[in-house]
Amino acid sequence: xxxxxxxxxxxxxxARTCRDVLVREAVYLDEQRWDEWLxxxxxxxxxxxxxxxxxDALTSDPQAEISHIYYANRAGLEDRVVRIRxxxxxxxxxxxxxxxxxxxxLLAGAExxxxxxxxxxxxxxxxxxxxKRTDVFFGHAYYELRRKGKAWLIAKxxxxxxxxxxPSMVDIYCV
Numbered sequence: 402x403x404x405x406x407x408x409x410x411x412x413x414x415x416a417r418t419c420r421d422v423l424v425r426e427a428v429y430l431d432e433q434r435w436d437e438w439l440x441x442x443x444x445x446x447x448x449x450x451x452x453x454x455x456x457d458a459l460t461s462d463p464q465a466e467i468s469h470i471y472y473a474n475r476a477g478l479e480d481r482v483v484r485i486r487x488x489x490x491x492x493x494x495x496x497x498x499x500x501x502x503x504x505x506x507l508l509a510g511a512e513x514x515x516x517x518x519x520x521x522x523x524x525x526x527x528x529x530x531x532x533k534r535t536d537v538f539f540g541h542a543y544y545e546l547r548r549k550g551k552a553w554l555i556a557k558x559x560x561x562x563x564x565x566x567x568p569s570m571v572d573i574y575c576v
Contacts, residue, residue: 416508419517419546422553427501427523430574435482439475443547443554448472450560450576459561469562469571481573492570498528499574509543517553519544523560527575538576539563 422441429438442448450470451460460466463473472478484490505522524539545557560576 415511415514415517416506416519419508419519419544419553420506422546422555423503423506423519423521423542423544426555427503431499431501433496433574435486439479439482441555442475442478443549443556444475446472446475446478446555447557448478448573449558450562450571453565469565470560470573470576478573485572485574493572495530497572497575498530500526502526515548516556517546519546523576525575529569532569534568536568536575537564538571540576 426438426441429435429441448470449463449468449472451463451466451468454460454466460468463471472481485493485496488494502524503521505520507520509518509520511517521542521544522540523542524537527536527538528534529536540563541561543557543559543561544555546553547556548554562571562576
């Protein structure tokens with residue numbers, strides 16, 4: 402009984418720690434803390450937001466089908482952040498202001514003590530100062546987190562955008 406309690410307690414602590422990663426990701430995006438946001442990802446991470454192939458099915462292969470956003474590794478995310486910071490990305494000037502809300506975080510699975518899968522629901526409120534308009538995006542996100550030392554890092558993130566009839570472009574800081 403004691404071993405089972407310890408295992409349950411460890412899993413609860415691990416899940417809470419990993420939930421914190423998702424919340425920090427949202428805060429870092431809202432506050433445009435790009436270096437801290439990038440540090441949440443492994444070097445070999447995959448960051449993907451598929452499109453809807455039909456009303457009922459998402460695209461399944463980012464290499465062969467269109468995606469809203471796809472980066473095969475952190476270097477791709479770093480490049481995007483460089484363009485956002487430079488002011489030379491017309492889609493990001495002026496930069497939109499965001500508020501992300503993350504909830505319904507569920508532990509979807511764990512591989513020993515070094516890997517965990519999570520599912521969350523999210524909403525993002527985005528104010529576009531150029532067009533003086535507010536948009537709301539919402540959906541689900543599926544994460545694979547990997548332990549590196551004492552930290553949990555995002556190894557994979559798949560974002561499902563539920564309201565994908567977009568009034569304008571969508572970028573990494575919008576979802």
